[in-house]
Amino acid sequence: KSLAIVGCPFSGGQPRPGVDQGPIHLIQAGLPSQLEELGWKVQFDGHHQFEDIAKFITSDPDIGKLKNPRVVSKVCEAVAKSVGSHAKQGVLPVTLGGDHSLAMGTISGTLEQYPDACVVWIDAHADINTAETTDTGNIHGMPVSFLLGLGQPIPEFAWIKPQLKPNKIVYIGLRDVDAGEKKILRENGIKAFSMHEVDKHGIGKVVELALDHVNPKRDLPIHLSFDVDALDPTVAPSTGTPVRGGLTFREGHYICEAIYETGCLVALDIMEVNPSLAKEEEVRQTVAVGCSLARSALGETLL
Numbered sequence: 001k002s003l004a005i006v007g008c009p010f011s012g013g014q015p016r017p018g019v020d021q022g023p024i025h026l027i028q029a030g031l032p033s034q035l036e037e038l039g040w041k042v043q044f045d046g047h048h049q050f051e052d053i054a055k056f057i058t059s060d061p062d063i064g065k066l067k068n069p070r071v072v073s074k075v076c077e078a079v080a081k082s083v084g085s086h087a088k089q090g091v092l093p094v095t096l097g098g099d100h101s102l103a104m105g106t107i108s109g110t111l112e113q114y115p116d117a118c119v120v121w122i123d124a125h126a127d128i129n130t131a132e133t134t135d136t137g138n139i140h141g142m143p144v145s146f147l148l149g150l151g152q153p154i155p156e157f158a159w160i161k162p163q164l165k166p167n168k169i170v171y172i173g174l175r176d177v178d179a180g181e182k183k184i185l186r187e188n189g190i191k192a193f194s195m196h197e198v199d200k201h202g203i204g205k206v207v208e209l210a211l212d213h214v215n216p217k218r219d220l221p222i223h224l225s226f227d228v229d230a231l232d233p234t235v236a237p238s239t240g241t242p243v244r245g246g247l248t249f250r251e252g253h254y255i256c257e258a259i260y261e262t263g264c265l266v267a268l269d270i271m272e273v274n275p276s277l278a279k280e281e282e283v284r285q286t287v288a289v290g291c292s293l294a295r296s297a298l299g300e301t302l303l
């Protein structure tokens, strides 16, 4: 079994510097050899993929509220090609962010190869704002709306085929959802397990219910997109938009272990590790949790 680590040194979907250094910190913490330890054949295409794209875009004025729209779009398009080509070769793409706007690329790539794939989105946020609903204009808060084809089409993002259907995505960990996003979730009947449901049912039941919704027969490919800010800030402090009251270390890892156990995982994203936002020990802790989440999603077990 082969996997390809797709390092995405990209921060254009949000304003805080440093998240582009997430991949190199995860790699330098030893992730490739940790995954080889689990029996994976690991390929890594280097730290500089996608970096030169921004150079060719000399001007990138806001489109409405959207910031860095052309660079975000072009980088995500390149990520889609990379993820799609790995998937086509039967190689499991492990995308390391970088901010969560990159999921427009990773999930587009997955759907190219696995049109029937479902998406499990682990996050404090829904990342489903449209150009009309976003308050910040930060595109890392919007990828799901593009993947679903919601809101007015934006020519610069025309490459994104709205292949994802509302009943093929499920969220776990939500606790900071904008009013406009709540409306979108409701109107589209999108299933979301907030931290309230996690408290109520326990993580085991929530994962079961989430998979029952998007993958009832456990026979569909799964794309797991994990934003480390889904975890409580005491667990993953060095991230761009921390929100209190998040998943425990174990709840986060349980989700990854349970997804691996389905045998359906075809793509993994570990996003929003920003190694420049906290003290050295907290950065180390956040990077370490990014690596351990990846290991758990890729077969590491406790016994």
Ligand SMILES: N[C@@]1(C(=O)O)CN(C[C@@H]2CCCCN2)C[C@@H]1CCC[B-](O)(O)O
Pocket (backbone or CB within 6 Å): 099, 100, 101, 123, 124, 125, 126, 127, 129, 134, 135, 136, 137, 138, 140, 141, 142, 176, 177, 178, 227, 229, 240, 241, 272
């Ligand atoms: N919805 C958001 C957006 O910017 O669109 C607004 N939110 C920050 C905002 C601060 C004030 C209280 C309400 N929340 C961040 C989120 C995007 C997170 C992107 B992710 O990839 O980190 O999940």
Ligand SMILES: [Mn+2]
Pocket (backbone or CB within 6 Å): 004, 043, 045
């Ligand atoms: Mn390659």
Ligand SMILES: [Mn+2]
Pocket (backbone or CB within 6 Å): 100, 123, 125, 127, 140, 227
């Ligand atoms: Mn996110």
Ligand SMILES: [Mn+2]
Pocket (backbone or CB within 6 Å): 123, 124, 125, 227, 229, 230, 241
């Ligand atoms: Mn988030």
